[in-house]
Amino acid sequence: MTLPKLRFKEFNGDWEANTIQHFLDKKFILDQMDGNHGELYPKSEEFSSCGIPYVSATDFSSGTLDFSKCKRLPLERAKLFKKGIAKNGDVLFAHNATVGPVAILKTELDFVVLSTTATYYRCNGSFLNNYYLKNYFESDFFVQQYFGIMSQSTRNQVPITTQRKLSISIPIVKEQIKIASFLSAMDEKISQLTQKHELLSQYKQGMMQKLFSQQIRFKSDDGREFGEWEDKPLSELSEKAMYGMNASATEYDGLNKYLRITDICEISHKLKRDNLTSPNAELGEKYKLGYGDLLFARTGASVGKSYLYSVDDGLAYFAGFLIKFSLKLDLVNPYFIFAQTLTSEFDKWVVTNSMRSGQPGINAEEYSGYIFKVPCLEEQAKIANFLSAIDQKIEVVAQQIEQAKQWKKGLLQQMFV
Template sequence: MSNTQKKNVPELRFPGFEGEWEEKSISSFLKESKIKGSNGSHAKKLTVKLWGKGVVPKKETFKGSDNTQYYKRKAGQLMYGKLDFLNCAFGIVPDSLNNYESTIDSPSFDFINGDSKFLLERIKLKSFYKKFGDIANGSRKAKRINQDTFLSLPVFAPKYDEQLRIGEFFSKLDRQIELQEQKLELLQQQKKGYMQKIFSQELRFKDENGEDYPDWKEKKLGDITEQSMYGIGASATRFDSKNIYIRITDIDEKSRKLNYQNLTTPDELNNKYKLKRNDILFARTGASTGKSYIHKEEKDIYNYYFAGFLIKFEIDEQNNPLFIYQFTLTSKYNKWVKVMSVRSGQPGINSEEYAKLPLVLPNKLEQQKIAEFLDRFDQQIELEKQKIEILQQQKKGLLQSMFI
């Protein structure tokens, strides 16, 4: 690839391509398709996901109105969501969804010129959908980009051969990301399968002599904890570079790790609420009730304090905290949370109720083997996530450099 400083050319370009890119309207690439389909009660429906995540089958809990007209969408067509233009709702219909249908709120277009992958990547850039989203029609809460407006929007594009080269390049990069995501999904499914077998005792570990460990025993969380306590009722202030305030929103929903992107500091510092390694936190109210976190941070330069909507449990020395935490990631635990959190208002579980959490525990040695086994999965999963993030950041940088 080469760099250039000419007007109307990208910063980064494949060798052998010269000349300025031309400004063209979307209509020079696309033509709207309006093949009438069935009504809302019979249509096999599809939808366009936000943030460029593609076109997928639509999951509905109701059939829809018999009076709603649906239109057939063909594989290879480009679609967008009128109401979610500002949220990058763009995608191309995959072969598997050929002849699926949508309403006029998700129009489709045939390609009449140009490379489909090139155009899709161009309009998925924030510099396109955020800039032109401001001209959307409708109220503030329901802005729409209609088909005529969309087709009139301008983009800069090179000649077809260069479009094709760029499109092929990003298709290969997307395939690399997709394969990495599949690898991650496989690891996650493998861990899930092992957890089901381990916590149902279908799969047991052996001791160093190849003998079975003792039978598991029924306990409650309160039986194996030194103490439990609610967090500090402090306000979050600007991060002071030393003291970290952990609120439920600071814990990543999927990885259950602390998010270091938007750190804050409590306006009150009290060592009583400072976390120690292997402390386990539980969310006690709202939609996050049941969400768990184990404090494994080893960054000694920080102090960690936990907020009032969290409850801390310290596991006693006869048990392995990581084993207990891994149990809180199981479907059995989630079912217990769903039952226990039912309230007349918003969901919630208090410390006394958490203390009644039923557990079936092996001895500490087997707990440790299980915890280490599952933690290795978590470490590998985190590594694969980092690889995906690196690829996505590489793509983001290349998109910014290879388009105008």
């Protein structure tokens, strides 16, 4: 059979390749099951704030099970379940709606309950290592198999009966453990970087709260205290608001970028560089973005999402579901204003003002009335520079996370067959 390109030198035996059903029959996999269907399926009113976690695919979409997001069932209700009873060490695979994420269940509880969107695999450690199986499920060899199946279906799912037809390849358990230990060290590195990213992001949020509430104040270069801040509506700090162009997206021409709501990253609020497109229309100068342009999403689930144009984004034109405010550079530092749109105070304002009978929305006139806290330009610049320096650190860590993930992905391609 085909052997992996990259292998630890102390191993040279063949790998066994067969279907998951085959390894279930051989008891390498002791059990595989998803959640309960039918009458045992819990109703929304049965969930509580404490109890046994009821785990859905979205609860481990990041690759780690986040119990804080899980719904919970009272213990006596959870004991009624006959299927989908996952235990510590089980490999979880998201198979419905959200397909692909994998995680190892780590819990001190006797069990958790799975919804119908997740499958657990219970490995016989004498023959199959759970961390090895988890990493195999993340390899391109496995992903390509179930993607091929999903492409033939109208629904985004890989039912457990279909999963059993998929193939996996395994070496002897000692080699599995060696591979799993090596890749687990990579996962730990990624986890540490992710935690560092989260801590930096939390630190930035905390500092913004203190800076914009004026708990912390900067002083001028000569040691003088700055004056009082003023409350100013956005309409006084920018040119008249403008809606974007009504055009469809077409293949990226390599120069002219089309910026839509979905092209703004939910986390960084920067332009996403993957899947760039160009506007399929005449490129009007009024729709071209420039320094100091601040955009807001005006409708839908992303209402309130903001984006500040960066010269690094090159030629860019904005779409119709976005509203542009060209900030007056003699009055405000663009980043200082943009940073206030990333605060919890702004989020609360968006929730309150976007309520509609249909889709949530905020129009140009409403955004124009939002009140910003504005000190002198010199203090604005100091705050903007301070927060931008944190952004740079966050960006460096984000790049390190992506590099580590890509390195691991490359290893998976070479270490598995």
